[in-house]
Amino acid sequence: MPSGKANLLGNRAHWAFVYLKKAGLVESRKRGIYCITPRGLDVLAQQPTRIDCKYLEKFPEFIVFRDLRHDEDASVAATADPPTQGTPEETLDAAHQRLSLDLQSELLDQVKSASPAFFERLVVVLLVGMGYGGTLQDAGASVGKSGDGGIDGIIKEDRLGLDVIYIQAKRWEGTVGRPEIQKFAGALQGQRARKGVFITTSSFSSDARDYVKTIDSRIVLMDGPELAKHMLDHNIGVSPVRSYEVKRIDSDFFSEE
DSSP states (O other), rough: TSSSSOOHHHHHHHHHHHHHHHHHHHHEETEEEEEEEEHHHHHHHHHOSSSSSHHHHTHHHHHHHHHHHHTTTTGGTSSOOOGGGGGHHHHHHHHHHHHHHHHHHHHHHHHHHSHHHHHHHHHHHHHHTTTHHHHHHHHHHTTTTSSOOTOOOOOOOOTOSSSSEEEEOOSSOOOOOOHHHHHHHHHHHHOOEEEEEEEEEEEEHHHHHHHHTTTTSSSEEEHHHHHHHHHHTTTTOOOOOOOOOOOOOOOHHHOOO
């Protein structure tokens, strides 16, 4: 599913049973066990070519369920797919994904309009938020002070400082090409460093991405969209507005066996 947190097949199967149950075609006996009802047997005897939401509208119980769901979904109807195009969880997931993509675009615009100094601080805050460096003070102590034209900063890879990662931060509009990556790789060799992160607000050329695959140093390239996504994932520059919990019946709770 769009969120990456649920299996599409399992989600569809779950809601298929919900719809059939609401229409009175099946009933749930216990966890994971569904039985066809007399009404369901009648439907089977008619050999329908397709059973979908449109077909189920012939049953009054399903219409009541559909209308109730329509009222509850009215607030997201403008951004969500029509109810017949997916399950409620898929609709919610798709709407959330669209909101996230819009927010990522706004985040990137904000970063591009900030000063180079702010961008360098942002990079350190983000990497600390992702779990690197321990405290912010220790992690970013050497940012902007390395004195090497190809390196903007250094951050600890872990809280103990067993290894370090060198940073290059470019607040650019144009595409970052292979020459810039080669320059950064050379700076790493000059420091006898093995790892580096090159972060830009723009994008990398295919030559640049191919180049990092052929060298001994481990260099990770993070372009503008990836930067914005990581900021969103780790709550950097954003704050929660509201949250929703999606719950299901706990069949084990009601089991009397």
